[in-house]
Amino acid sequence: MGPLYCLLLLGVGIIGPAIAQDLTIPSGWNVSSSDTVSRTEREAYANEAAAALVQNIVSNGSLSDTTESQALASMYTVLALQDTLSGNSTWKNTISNSMKTWVQHIDIFGNGTVGSRRTNSNGIQWALASYYAYKAYGDPYFLNVSQNAFSTTYKDYITPSVAAASQSAPGRNISAVNSSGCFSHAAGGIFWLPDVPDNTQVQADTVGPFAVLAGHLFEETGNTTYQTLGLQSLDFMGDLGWDQGNVMEVGVIDVYPCGRNTGKSPGIQGWYIYALAIFANITSGSDTGTTLTGQLRTAVSTAGRTPSWTQSNGVLIDTQDTAYSLNDDEFDSKAILVRALSETLRRNPSSTGGDLVHFIQSFLTIQYDSVTTAARNGSSYAIAPAGPAPAKFSNEGNIMALDMLNAAFAMAPKDVAVPSSSSTTSPSSTGSSQPSTSSGSPIPSPSHVGAIVGGVVGGIGGLCIMVGVYFWWHHKRRKAEQLATPGESFVEPFFSPTRMVTEPYQPGDPNPQHGNMYRSSFRGPGHRSKLARELPSTPSLPRTIPTSSTNLSDTQSSSLTPMMDQHADLPALVGRLVHDLLRDRDAVSAPPEYGEQ
Template sequence: MTRLAFFVALLPSLSLVFAQDLGVPTTWREFNNSRLLAERISIAKSAIDTILPQLDTSNGQFDGIGFWQSANVFSSMANFDHLASSTVYKDQVINGLTAAYKTYPNFDPNGYNDDAMWWATASYYAYRAYGDSTMLSMTVAIWTRVSNYVVSLADAKAGKQPNKDFTIAGTCYGETMAGGVFWRPTSDDTGINSITTGLYTTLSAYLAETTGDSTYTAAATLSAQWIQNLQISSSGIILDGVSGADCTRTAASWLFTYNSGKYIEGLSVLKDVTGAAIWKSLMTNITAAAVKSPVWQGSNGIITEGASKTSDNDGVGFKAIFIRGLDEVSVRSADNSALQILIHSYNDVQYNALLELAANDGCVGCDGYSDQHEFAVNLNFS
């Protein structure tokens, strides 16, 4: 597809995502949950406790899963305590994040800005759960560093980004590239993607909400606009990435749950920070599109992304991010009962599938460790 053809195809996307049906599909498998809160807390705790023996306390890593997914186990532990109003995992979370920060400068041993922000996000969740100022300081430090790889309005106009050694595309498909975040900090890497930009949007919004500093609000808004203008498909699904040098897109088949999940999480916070109706509307309609997308689930509603019969994989972590984003949207949507019911029903589909189909022919995560990992980050308290 030529750039012009792609732009023409993209033009209707923003209007199409504004008319989503919030009804619960009757074909979804078991979209309700009768378990009491105490039982759900117990199940979630058991899942986390299954993973904890894999923790290397010297560096904050969990055996069997990748660097970024280790950060998300800490996120799930901090969010468990946040949602359960407890401090069960406080020591493990704070000590683990601190160990990782000391071991891996800037939370980035492999040269990826999204890796750094997965860990910074875990640090923010830890701050939210425990009020530990060191966790907030770590979050701000990583946000500040990654901010060096955001395309500013001035960068887009000049066609140059201070930390890149190539001419950047100021616009792609008729839209400014301002707000996009480079995936890697290396001077020659051209990739800008939705997950890195979505992480930055979300972290900026949380920091704006926490500190009241308009610098964070402006950063969150600009990056949210980049995704809004360039990265939404005609069906309301968040696309993956685009070259900051020549606007080349990643493969059309690269559609992953976590791109939509992280973006709607960021929008849910940004709408509260700004009070802007556009973010609330966009959040609602992208959420509805994502939970009904045939890209990653069948008519029964069960997410199939990341299924493997032999090992853990990134896709298992992707859908965990999606569920976490949906939870944040639900918590912040008390004025939209239809949206809350849709999310509650969808999450119950995933929750019941994990309880009843995991590690058998129903697949879900397929192997026990993958299932336990996903379970730990999908804390269904709703």
């Protein structure tokens, strides 16, 4: 492959952004069906899917049916992101205990099994998962893991000086000259295999998450070195990594002979979009920002329209290009694309994002509609949004679905009104026509007006009794005070509400958690995991009031305050009791709210 080919290839970074920026909504997309679905209901789906998944985390921090590294990194990522996006700490204990246990006892650059090949793809994706855990809970341990793994990956980073010298790169003992002309333009690339010095393969699922993490760490620390490295890696992806013929990112490049695998994968596009969205935002207002925004628009348009992984209605399916399938984890590949689009949406407000925002919102809405109707059986999900609904529970399906569900509630307005009871149903009772044998309990649907009125009337009757009890109690207390010594006093709460919690872990797990939270070179066909089990019978999972949630309101905390203080005002007491009665009825009848973002 001669120098002329590489010169043409390197021109992609200049001409690519001007091509394929069609962000009009295809006529086959139906984007109106979930317009009336509230953020609360969307969030309930996401929480229920997460609870079903968390049940299968075992004591060593892996899943019951897999120790595959990138699947586990994605699982902890979506759990942390769910808490970040909802403003909760539902899964804090799970991540603080189980994720730490796993990370501390394995080599994160391996695949979770002894003797497995170490890859920079594994390490940098665990670094990214650790960063999300840090952002969700503020634990410096996870930031340290993230930065250390970033530094370790940097050992295989191709710097501009090494690329320009066209000589052996870090960790490589290859004496080949730059006969193809590619290596001199390989700055920002990262060798995939840290321990194989004669391998010059660079993969997008290493470079992409490295650039994403570099952007996050720059924003977190202000260290411009992260920004410089991230932009160089992004340049590599838009240059040597860009397939101009298909207008999309390629997954594998051998930077010495300039060989490329042109197989198609939504995850590869996702990593490119992810990095573009972050750095277009960081550099907004500059020429670099304008260029990156153009590249982002092109990449999003292609990723949302390609028949390689979308149907005519826009729903994601498994990659059809089996001759060059690049991702062993098909379920995770689709999830990464959706995660990237969700990040893009958060960094481009609707007031300025225009057609890009509308296109992404429509695409994500389609995935949400499909995953909750065609791909769901109770709290169990298929490995593709297109379905069909699973007959067996697979952890992979729920990991995939969580990215779709998280994105759906995150983009919904926080002040969306809950639809009327005639149009709102609980997550566990809608979607698939198959009988639900969910691993999570149904979330009760809103009560009918008659039931509410009856409850209020009964509550008022009970209130009258309580007021009578109050006067009797107050009389007894005054007599007791007369007998007490001057230094003695006491306050007894009128009642102490019981806090129901969910225990998604299997019985006997040492770390119970409250439930209101590759490869070989130029791989052949990917595979679907056959690690599946029968759907479990529905356990008793009471509605959760998160004990560590950030959205515990003042009214909730007031119900824990002693209500019979000797200076209590009776009208205020009555008003508070009525408020609590009505609030508790809502807590039973409505899907759970997990807090503000």
